[in-house]
Amino acid sequence: xxxxxxxxxxxxxxxxxxxxxxxxxxxxxxxxxxxxxxxxxxxxxxxxxxxxxxxxxxxxxxxxxxxxxxxxxxxxxxxxxxxxxxxxxxxxxxxxxxxxxxxxxxxxxxxxxxxxxxxxxxxxxxxxxxxxxxxxxxxxxxxxxxxxxxxxxxxxxxxxxxxxxxxxxxxxxxxxxxxxxxxxxxxxxxxxxxxxxxxxxxxx
Amino acid sequence: xxxxxxxxxxxxxxxxxxxxxxxxxxxxxxxxxxxxxxxxxxxxxxxxxxxxxxxxxxxxxxxxxxxxxxxxxxxxxxxxxxxxxxxxxxxxxxxxxxxxxxxxxxxxxxxxxxxxxxxxxxxxxxxxxxxxxxxxxxxxxxxxxxxxxxxxxxxxxxxxxxxxxxxxxxxxxxxxxxxxxxxxxxxxxxxxxxxxxxxxxxxxxxxxxxxxxxxxxxxxxxxxxxxxxxxxxxxxxxxxxxxxxxxxxxxxxxxxxxxxxxxxxxxxxxxxxxxxxxxxxxxxxxxxxxxxxxxxxxxxxxxxxxxxxxxxxxxxxxxxxxxxxxxxxxxxxxxxxxxxxxxxxxxxxxxxxxxxxxxxxxxxxxxxxxxxxxxxxxxxxxxxxxxxxxxxxxxxxxxxxxxxxxxxxxxxxxxxxxxxxxxxxxxxxxxxxxxxxxxxxxxxxxxxxxxxxxxx
Numbered sequence: 001x002x003x004x005x006x007x008x009x010x011x012x013x014x015x016x017x018x019x020x021x022x023x024x025x026x027x028x029x030x031x032x033x034x035x036x037x038x039x040x041x042x043x044x045x046x047x048x049x050x051x052x053x054x055x056x057x058x059x060x061x062x063x064x065x066x067x068x069x070x071x072x073x074x075x076x077x078x079x080x081x082x083x084x085x086x087x088x089x090x091x092x093x094x095x096x097x098x099x100x101x102x103x104x105x106x107x108x109x110x111x112x113x114x115x116x117x118x119x120x121x122x123x124x125x126x127x128x129x130x131x132x133x134x135x136x137x138x139x140x141x142x143x144x145x146x147x148x149x150x151x152x153x154x155x156x157x158x159x160x161x162x163x164x165x166x167x168x169x170x171x172x173x174x175x176x177x178x179x180x181x182x183x184x185x186x187x188x189x190x191x192x193x194x195x196x197x198x199x200x201x202x203x204x
Numbered sequence: 205x206x207x208x209x210x211x212x213x214x215x216x217x218x219x220x221x222x223x224x225x226x227x228x229x230x231x232x233x234x235x236x237x238x239x240x241x242x243x244x245x246x247x248x249x250x251x252x253x254x255x256x257x258x259x260x261x262x263x264x265x266x267x268x269x270x271x272x273x274x275x276x277x278x279x280x281x282x283x284x285x286x287x288x289x290x291x292x293x294x295x296x297x298x299x300x301x302x303x304x305x306x307x308x309x310x311x312x313x314x315x316x317x318x319x320x321x322x323x324x325x326x327x328x329x330x331x332x333x334x335x336x337x338x339x340x341x342x343x344x345x346x347x348x349x350x351x352x353x354x355x356x357x358x359x360x361x362x363x364x365x366x367x368x369x370x371x372x373x374x375x376x377x378x379x380x381x382x383x384x385x386x387x388x389x390x391x392x393x394x395x396x397x398x399x400x401x402x403x404x405x406x407x408x409x410x411x412x413x414x415x416x417x418x419x420x421x422x423x424x425x426x427x428x429x430x431x432x433x434x435x436x437x438x439x440x441x442x443x444x445x446x447x448x449x450x451x452x453x454x455x456x457x458x459x460x461x462x463x464x465x466x467x468x469x470x471x472x473x474x475x476x477x478x479x480x481x482x483x484x485x486x487x488x489x490x491x492x493x494x495x496x497x498x499x500x501x502x503x504x505x506x507x508x509x510x511x512x513x514x515x516x517x518x519x520x521x522x523x524x525x526x527x528x529x530x531x532x533x534x535x536x537x538x539x540x541x542x543x544x545x546x547x548x549x550x551x552x553x554x555x556x557x558x559x560x561x562x563x564x565x566x567x568x569x570x571x572x573x574x575x576x577x578x579x580x581x582x583x584x585x586x587x588x589x590x591x592x593x594x595x596x597x598x599x600x601x602x603x604x605x606x607x608x609x610x611x612x613x614x615x616x617x618x619x620x621x622x623x624x625x626x627x628x629x630x631x632x633x634x635x636x637x638x639x640x641x642x643x644x645x646x647x648x649x650x651x652x653x654x655x656x657x658x659x660x
Contacts, residue, residue, distance in 0.1 A: 002264075070285050074267045107289075108271035108278055 003028035004078060005063070027078070034059035038197055044172040046179040047164075049191045053082060056168055056196040064167050064196070068099070071107030076118040079195065083119035083165075086193065092161040094123040097150065097178060100132045112165055123165070126156050126185075127178060135174065143173045150178050158185040169194045205229050206238075213239055215301030215366075215407040215425030217257055219288045223297060230297075240298050244290035245279050255281035256298075257290050258420050259447040283444065284420060300424040300454060306364035307410050309390035314354050320659040321483050322352050328479040329356035329460060333428065338458040340434075340474035343481035344490060344648055345464045345614020346588075350380065352481070353430055353462065354387055361391060361410055365427035368412040370419065370449060374398065375563075375586055376432055377413050384411060416445040422452040429453050433585060434461035434470060435607055464614060465607035482651035488623035489649040491616045493609075493642060498630045501597060505537050509544050514597055514630055521576065521593050521626075522549055527569050528576035528593045528626075529583060531612055533601035538578050545578055555579040584611040590619040599629035599638055609641040 001010045008028045036055040044050060054060055067075040086094055096112035104110055116123045130148040138146070152158065162182050164175055169192070179190040209225045210233065220241070223230055233239045242256050245266065253266045260266075260283045271278040271293070280291035290296060318326055325341055332339035333356045343349045353369070360367050369384075371377055374397045381395045391410035396402055396418035407425060429449060449459060461470060471478070484490070496513065504511040510518070514530070521528040530545075532538035535556045545552045551574040555562045562582065568574045570589050577583070581603060594616050596604065604612075609629070616625040629638065 066285070071280070071289050072267075072282065072285050073269050073280075074282060105273040108273050108291075109269065110272060 001026060003031055004075065005031040005059075031059070038199070040197075040199065042169075042172075042197065044176060044192070046176045046183075046190070047172070047192050048189050050169070050175075050194060051192070052169065052194045052197045054196040056170075056198040060168075060196045068103075068107070068111045068167070071109070073107075073109055073114065076115050079115050080119045082195070083115060083121055086116075086119070086121045086163070086165075089163060091159075092163050092189075092191070093126065093159040094121055095126050095162045095164050095178075095182070096123055097164060097166040097174060098125065098127055098129045100129040102132055112167060115167075116165065124156070124159075126152055126158055126162070126182065128153050136168075136170070140171050143171050146173070148177070149174050150181060152181050152185045158182055158187050160186070160188045162187045162190050164190060164192045165194075166192070167195045169197050206233060209233055210238055210299065210302070211406040211408075213297055213299045215299070215423065216421050217296055217298035217423035218421060219244065219257075219290060220295040220297055222288060234297075238299065242296050242298070243292060244294040244296050245281055245292040247279070247292065253279055253281075253292075255284060255290055256296050257281070257287070258284035258444060259451050260284065260444055261447075287420060298423045301366060301407060301426070304364050304366060304408070304410075307361055307391045310361050310410070311389045312354075312358045312361075312387065313389050314351075314358075314387045316351060318351070318355075319348070319483075319485055319487070321481050321655055322348050322485065325352040325479050325481045326355035329353065330359050332356070332458065332460065332477065333359045336456065336458055337477055338474065339460050340466060340470060340478040341460070341462045341481065342466050342471075342478055343462070343464060344484060344652075345611060346484040346486075346618040347464075347481045348485035349432070349462050349464075350383065351485075353460075356460070357388065357411070357430070360428055361388060366407075366410055366412070366425065367428045367430065368414060368419075368426045368452070369430045369432060370414055370416055371432040372416050372445070373433060373585070374415050377415055379586065380432075381413055384413065416449065419445075419448045419452045424452070424454045426453050427457050428460065429457065430460045430462060432462050434463045435465050435467050465610045467607070480651060482648045483655055484618070484623070486620040486623055487656070488617065489652050490613065490645050491624050491627050492645055492649070493613055493627045493629050495599075495629050495631065495638070497632070498597075499632050501630060501632060505540055505597075508540055510541055510548075510597075511630070514595065515548065517595055517626075517628060518545070518548055518552075518576065526591050526593050526625075527572070527574075527589055528595065529569075529589070529615060530576065530578045531584070531594070531596040532578060532580055533598040533603050535580055537598070538580060541578070549575050552576050552578065555583060557582045581608055581612075583615070584608055585614075587615060588618045589615065591622045591625065592616060593626040595626065595628040595630060597630045599631040600633045600635045604635075604637060606637040606640040606644065609637060610644060613641070613645065 003010055004027055010028055036057055038052040038055050042050055063075055066072040096116060099111055127150045130151055131146055135143055164178055175192050182190060209229060234241050244256055246254050254261050260281055265282045266279050267282055268277055268279040278291050278293055280289050329339055377397050392408055393411040394409045396414040402421050498511055501511045538554055542554050553565050553574060555565050555577050565577060566587055569577055592615055613627045616627045617623045
C-alpha cells in the first residue's frame with residue numbers, strides 16, 4: 001500500500017490502523033501531519049452556522065488543485081471519514097456547491113458531489129453554477145461584484161433546512177449567494193460545512 | 205504555420221490540447237502523416253493499461269471511473285497527471301525528431317589527453333557509436349569517465365546527430381553542464397532538471413543534459429543516449445524511468461551506460477559490449493578498505509554520542525590536518541550525534557539529501573574551512589575532495605549495498621598528489637555486500653596491475 005499523496009510505501013502498522021478505520025486509501029505520517037485544523041471562528045451574514053475543518057495551507061491547496069484542477073478523482077477518498085458525519089442528518093438537505101458544466105465536461109465529474117458519493121452521503125443537487133471561471137482568481141472586491149455565481153435549478157423542491165457543502169471558502173461570497181437563492185426558493189435555515197479556509201499569516 | 209507546428213511537436217509526445225495552434229492545421233498534418241495521434245491511455249487486449257506519455261503500465265497507477273460528461277468509463281494515469289491529465293478519452297500527439305543533418309558551427313574544444321586506458325575506453329565508445337550499438341563503460345571511480353565520453357559525443361555531433369546525457373542525480377547534471385559548454389562549442393545545448401524544466405521551446409538541441417524525470421515529454425527524439433551512473437537510485441528501482449529512456453531514443457538508437465558499479469542486470473545486458481577501465485586516471489590503484497568490528501555502536505548513537513574508536517578516528521584526522529567524511533546509514537542516526545560531533549570540532553557539519561547547502565559545505569571542506577562532514581549516502585558519488593579520509597559507521601546496514609560501498613570508497617585518493625587514504629568500515633557484523641565489495645575492489649586492482657603491464 002502506498003501513501004495516496006506522496007506515494008511512499010507504508011509500514012505494516014499504518015496499514016492495519018487504516019483498515020480498521022475503514023479507509024481504503026491511507027496516508028503516510030508526513031502527509032497526514034500536513035493537514036492543519038482550522039481553529040478560528042467565522043460567521044457569515046445569511047448563513048446560520050458554518051463549520052470549517054482545515055486550514056487552506058499548501059497541502060490543501062495542492063490536494064484541491066489536483067482534484068478539481070487536474071481531475072485526480074482518486075483523491076476523493078481522503079475526505080471520506082470527514083464527510084460520513086453528514087449521514088446522520090435526516091431532516092436537512094445536503095446541498096453541494098456545484099462546478100460549472102464546462103469544468104464537469106473537462107474533468108468528467110462534479111467534484112463536491114463525488115466527495116459526497118464516496119462518503120455515501122445522500123444529497124440534493126439543487127444548485128447550478130452560472131459563473132464560468134475561477135473565482136479564486138478574483139480579488140475580494142471583484143468577487144462581490146460578480147452578479148450571479150449560482151442559481152437554483154429548475155423544477156427542484158427546496159426543503160426548509162439546507163446544509164451547503166464546499167471545498168474552500170475565502171470571502172464567503174459563493175455561499176452567501178447560494179443561501180440567498182435558496183431562501184428565495186423557500187429555505188428557512190441554511191448551514192455550511194466547508195473543508196477549508198485560508199488563514200492570514202501573522203506578521204513577525 | 206505548418207512548419208511551426210511540426211517544430212513544436214518534433215521529438216515530443218504531448219496532449220492534443222497543449223498544442224497552441226489552429227486546429228485545422230493540426231488535423232491536416234495528422235492526415236498527411238506528419239504527426240501521429242494516439243489514445244492517451246490505451247487498454248491492451250489482455251486488459252492491462254499503458255499510459256502513452258509516461259509509459260506507466262502498473263494497474264495501481266490507473267484510476268477508472270464513469271465520466272459524468274460522456275457516460276463512458278474513463279481511465280487516467282495517476283503517475284503523470286501533473287503534466288496534464290492523460291486519459292483513455294484524451295489524445296496525445298507525437299512526432300519522431302527530424303534529422304538535423306549537420307551542426308555547421310560545431311567546434312570541438314578539448315585540449316586534454318587520454319591516458320592509455322582512457323584511450324581504450326573512449327575508442328570503444330567511438331566504435332560503438334559507429335556501429336550503432338549500445339556499450340557499457342565499466343570504469344572505476346576516478347577513472348575520468350566524463351572525459352572519456354567527450355570523444356564519442358564529438359563523433360555524434362560531427363554527424364549532425366542529437367544526443368542526450370542522462371543521469372538520475374541532478375548534482376551530476378549540474379556538474380557536467382559547464383564542462384560540456386566549454387568543450388562542445390557552437391551547438392545548441394539544453395540542461396533540464398527539476399526546477400528548470402522543458403518549457404516547450406522547439407527541440408533543436410545537439411546535446412540535452414537532463415535528469416531522467418525530464419524525459420517524459422520526449423519521444424523518439426535522440427540518436428543516442430548516454431546514461432551516467434546507470435546503477436544509481438532511482439534508475440534501477442524505478443522501471444518507469446527505465447522505460448522512458450528506452451522510449452525517448454529513436455528506434456534502434458543505442459543507449460550507452462556508464463558506471464563504476466554495474467549491477468548484475470546491467471552486466472548481463474551489455475555482455476560482449478563492455479569495456480572495463482580498472483585504473484584511475486592518475487595510475488594508482490584503488491585504496492582498499494579496512495574493517496573494524498564495533499558490535500555496540502547503536503548504543504552509543506542512541507545516547508547521542510559517537511563510539512569511542514570512531515571519535516578517536518575523527519580526532520586523528522583533525523590532528524593530521526586531513527579532511528574527512530563520516531558516513532551514516534540514516535539521517536536520524538546522524539542528527540542524533542550532531543551536537544556531539546560539533547563539540548569535537550565546531551566546523552563539523554551534517555549533510556543529507558534535505559540540506560540545501562550541501563554544495564557549499566563540500567566546497568568549504570575542500571577549502572579547509574571545515575575539518576570534516578557527517579553525511580548519508582547522498583555524498584557517495586561524484587564528489588572529489590583531495591586528501592579526504594573516509595569512514596563508514598554501520599557498514600552492515602542494508603542501505604550500504606556493494607555498489608554504495610564501492611562508490612563511497614571511490615571518494616578516497618582521487619587526486620594525483622594524494623592517491624591514497626583511509627577507507628575504514630566500522631560495522632556490527634559482516635554482510636555479503638561488504639565481502640563482495642572487498643572482492644571486487646581487489647579484482648579491479650589486479651586488472652589495473654595487468655593493464656599497467658600492458659601499457660609498458
